[in-house]
Amino acid sequence: MLKKSIALCAIIALFSLSGAAFAAAPVKIGHTVSLTGGASMWGQSEANAIDMLVKKINAEGGLLGRQIEIVRYDNRADAIESVNVARRLAGDKVIAVIGPAQSGNAIATAPILERAKIPMVVTTATNPYVTVDQKTNKTRHYAFRPCFIDPFQGTVAARFAVDRLNAKRAAALYDVGSDYGQWLTRYFEEAFTARGGVVLAKEAFRSEELDYRAQLGKIKELNVDVIFIPTSQKEAAMAARQARDLGIEAVLLGTDNWGSPDLIDLGGDAIDRAFFVNLADLDDPDIRGFVTEYRETYGSDPVLPNPVMAQDALIMIVEAVKAAKSVDGPKLADALAHLKEIKVTSGVLTIDPTDHNPLDKPAVIQKVDVEKKEFVFVEKYQGK
Amino acid sequence: MFLQTLVTGLSIGGIYSLMAVGYSLIFSILSFSNFAHGAVIMLGAYIGLALATQLHLGLGLVVAGSVVGAGILSVCNERVAYAALRRRRAPSLFLMISAMGCSVFLENMVYATIGSRFYTFPEFFKRQVVHVAGSSLSLLDLFAFAVSIGAIFALHIFITRTKTGIAIRAGVGDMTMCSLMGVNTDRLISIVFFLAGAFAGVAGVFLGIKYLVYPTMGWVTNKAYIAAVIGGLGSLPGALIGGLILGVVETLVSTYLSSVMRDVFSFTMLITLLICLPNGLMGLETEEKV
Numbered sequence: 001m002l003k004k005s006i007a008l009c010a011i012i013a014l015f016s017l018s019g020a021a022f023a024a025a026p027v028k029i030g031h032t033v034s035l036t037g038g039a040s041m042w043g044q045s046e047a048n049a050i051d052m053l054v055k056k057i058n059a060e061g062g063l064l065g066r067q068i069e070i071v072r073y074d075n076r077a078d079a080i081e082s083v084n085v086a087r088r089l090a091g092d093k094v095i096a097v098i099g100p101a102q103s104g105n106a107i108a109t110a111p112i113l114e115r116a117k118i119p120m121v122v123t124t125a126t127n128p129y130v131t132v133d134q135k136t137n138k139t140r141h142y143a144f145r146p147c148f149i150d151p152f153q154g155t156v157a158a159r160f161a162v163d164r165l166n167a168k169r170a171a172a173l174y175d176v177g178s179d180y181g182q183w184l185t186r187y188f189e190e191a192f193t194a195r196g197g198v199v200l201a202k203e204a205f206r207s208e209e210l211d212y213r214a215q216l217g218k219i220k221e222l223n224v225d226v227i228f229i230p231t232s233q234k235e236a237a238m239a240a241r242q243a244r245d246l247g248i249e250a251v252l253l254g255t256d257n258w259g260s261p262d263l264i265d266l267g268g269d270a271i272d273r274a275f276f277v278n279l280a281d282l283d284d285p286d287i288r289g290f291v292t293e294y295r296e297t298y299g300s301d302p303v304l305p306n307p308v309m310a311q312d313a314l315i316m317i318v319e320a321v322k323a324a325k326s327v328d329g330p331k332l333a334d335a336l337a338h339l340k341e342i343k344v345t346s347g348v349l350t351i352d353p354t355d356h357n358p359l360d361k362p363a364v365i366q367k368v369d370v371e372k373k374e375f376v377f378v379e380k381y382q383g384k
Numbered sequence: 385m386f387l388q389t390l391v392t393g394l395s396i397g398g399i400y401s402l403m404a405v406g407y408s409l410i411f412s413i414l415s416f417s418n419f420a421h422g423a424v425i426m427l428g429a430y431i432g433l434a435l436a437t438q439l440h441l442g443l444g445l446v447v448a449g450s451v452v453g454a455g456i457l458s459v460c461n462e463r464v465a466y467a468a469l470r471r472r473r474a475p476s477l478f479l480m481i482s483a484m485g486c487s488v489f490l491e492n493m494v495y496a497t498i499g500s501r502f503y504t505f506p507e508f509f510k511r512q513v514v515h516v517a518g519s520s521l522s523l524l525d526l527f528a529f530a531v532s533i534g535a536i537f538a539l540h541i542f543i544t545r546t547k548t549g550i551a552i553r554a555g556v557g558d559m560t561m562c563s564l565m566g567v568n569t570d571r572l573i574s575i576v577f578f579l580a581g582a583f584a585g586v587a588g589v590f591l592g593i594k595y596l597v598y599p600t601m602g603w604v605t606n607k608a609y610i611a612a613v614i615g616g617l618g619s620l621p622g623a624l625i626g627g628l629i630l631g632v633v634e635t636l637v638s639t640y641l642s643s644v645m646r647d648v649f650s651f652t653m654l655i656t657l658l659i660c661l662p663n664g665l666m667g668l669e670t671e672e673k674v
Contacts, residue, residue, distance in 0.1 A: 036495050037600070040495065040500035041500050041502070044499075176644055203638070203643045204644040208600065211396055211595070213396070214389070214635040214638035214639055215638055215643045217385070217388050218638065218643075221385055234502050234598075238596070245513055245520065245522045246388075247520050262501070265504060266504055266596060268504070
C-alpha cells in the first residue's frame with residue numbers, strides 16, 4: 001500500500017515537473033454565457049467569436065508568453081444560474097471574466113466577482129447598475145464594459161422619435177421580467193417627456209411570452225405615433241406582426257437587442273420600416289473584416305452585436321494584462337480602468353475611470369429594410 | 385374595444401384548449417400530469433416545419449404529418465419512460481417526475497442537434513384580416529380556432545361513440561377491472577398517448593405558424609395546464625372551457641386593469657377557484673377522474 005502511494009506520488013511529481021518544463025501554465029479567462037435558454041443564439045455566437053480570437057492570440061505567442069485558456073460555463077441567461085457560474089469561475093481561479101450579456105444577470109454576478117477580486121467585463125449589458133452599485137452609488141472596482149449604457153440609449157431613441165419622427169404620443173411594450181426592458185422604458189419616458197411628448201401607455205408582458213394582442217389592442221385605442229419596444233428580436237418581430245394584424249399604423253422603435261439578422265426573417269413585412277438604436281453600424285469597415293472572418297470560420301453570419309462586444313471585452317482584458325504586466329486581480333482592475341484608445345473589434349475604446357463605461361461610444365439608428373434584407377444606417381448620435 | 389378584447393381572448397384561449405386536451409386525456413387514464421406534453425408539442429412543430437420547408441407540402445399535409453409524427457413520438461415517450469414505472473405500480477408522482485425529466489431531455493436534445501435558432505413557417509395565409517363590427521381578426525386565428533374546436537369535438541365523438549372510445553372510458557373508470565374483462569390495457573394506453581400526441585401535433589403546427597418554432601416553445605403549455613386544471617383535469621369539455629376562460633380573463637385583465645398585474649390576477653383566480661371547486665369546473669365531485 002505504502003509502496004503504491006509512493007510510486008503514485010513519484011509519477012504525479014514527474015508529470016507536473018515535465019509540464020512546467022514544457023510551457024508555463026495557461027492564463028485562464030472565464031466566460032459566463034448563455035449557450036442554452038432563450039438567449040442561446042447570441043451566446044453561441046459570442047463563444048465562437050471568442051474562440052476565434054483566442055486561437056489567433058495564442059498563435060501569435062499568447063499573453064505574457066503564456067497561452068490563453070477560456071473557461072466557459074453556460075448561465076442559460078438565468079440570474080440564479082449566473083450566480084452559480086460566477087462562484088464556479090471564482091473557484092477556478094480565472095484572472096478575469098467575460099460576460100454575462102444580460103443586464104439582470106450581470107447585476108447578479110457583479111457582487112460575487114467583486115468579493116473574489118476578479119475583474120468582470122460584460123459584453124452587452126447596458127444597464128447603468130452593472131458597473132455602479134445601486135445601493136451605494138459607487139463604481140464597482142471590478143466591473144467594466146465595452147458597450148454604451150441605457151440612459152444614453154433611451155435618450156437617443158426619444159430624441160430620434162421627437163426630432164425625426166415628429167412623434168408626440170408614444171406607448172411602450174416591454175418585458176416585465178427583464179431589467180433591460182424595464183429601465184429602458186423608464187429612460188425613454190423621461191427623455192420623451194422632457195422633449196414635450198407624452199407616453200400614454202406602458203404595457204408589460206412576461207418573459208418568454210409571445211402573444212401581445214391584449215396589450216396591443218389597448219395601445220391601438222390610444223392612437224399613438226410611435227411604439228417603443230425595448231426587447232430582443234423575437235419579441236419585437238412578434239409584436240410587429242400582431243400590431244399590423246390589429247391594424248396599428250404607428251412607427252415601431254426598438255433598441256440594440258433587435259440587431260440580429262433574423263429579425264427580418266421572423267418579422268416579415270410587418271417589421272419593415274421600423275427603426276432601432278444599435279451599438280455599432282454593420283457597414284462599419286472595422287466590423288466588416290470580423291464578419292468575413294467569422295463567416296469563413298463557421299459558415300454562418302455572426303449574431304450581432306454580442307460577438308463583436310465579446311471580442312472587445314477579451315481585447316480589453318488582454319490589453320490590461322499587457323499594461324499591468326500582471327494577472328493579479330487588483331492590478332488588472334486598475335489597468336482596465338485606465339485603458340486609453342485601444343484598438344478593439346468595434347473601433348477604438350477608452351474607459352472612463354470614474355464609472356468604468358466607455359467614453360464617446362456612439363449609437364446609431366438603423367432602419368429595417370425587408371426588401372433588401374438589411375438594416376440601413378439612418379443617423380449617428382455621439383456619446384457624452 | 386370590448387368586442388376586440390373578447391375576440392382576441394377567445395383566439396388565445398382556443399390554443400390553450402387545444403393543448404389542455406392532451407393533459408386531460410392522459411390524466412384521465414393514468415392520473416398523472418404529463419409535463420412532457422409541451423416537449424411533444426415542440427417536436428410536433430419541428431416535424432411540421434421540416435415538412436413545410438424541406439418538402440414544401442401544403443398546410444393540410446403538414447398538419448397530417450405532424451399529427452402522425454407527434455402521435456408516434458408520444459407513444460414512444462410512454463413506452464420508454466412511463467411503461468416500466470406503470471407496470472411496477474409506482475405512485476403517479478414518480479411518473480410526473482419522469483415526465484419532467486423527459487421534457488428537459490427533449491428540449492436539450494433539440495438544442496444539441498437542431499440548435500437554438502428561431503424558425504418561422506412559410507406563410508400559408510397571406511396576412512389577411514377579417515373585420516367584424518369594428519374588431520379585427522386574422523384569418524389564421526379564425527382557422528386555428530375552428531380547427532381546435534372541430535378537433536376537440538371529433539375527439540368527443542370518438543370517445544363516446546366508438547368501441548375503442550368505450551374501452552378508453554372503461555379504462556378511465558377502472559383499469560384493473562378493464563383488463564380482467566379482456567381489454568389489452570397496454571394497447572389502450574398507447575392509443576390514448578397517440579391521441580394526446582396527435583393533438584400536440586396540431587397545437588405545435590398552429591403555435592409555430594402563429595409565433596415561432598424554437599426549443600423552449602413548449603413553455604406556453606404551463607398556461608394550458610392551468611387551463612386544464614380550471615376546467616377540471618381529466619375532463620374534455622373542461623379542457624375546452626378552461627382554455628377559453630383563461631384566454632378571455634387574461635385579455636380582459638390586460639386591457640381593463642393592467643398588463644403588469646395580469647398574471648397576478650389570473651393566478652389569484654386559479655387559486656380561489658381551486659379552493660371553492662377543488663375538482664375544477666367540470667371535474668366530478670367524488671373522484672379526481674372523469
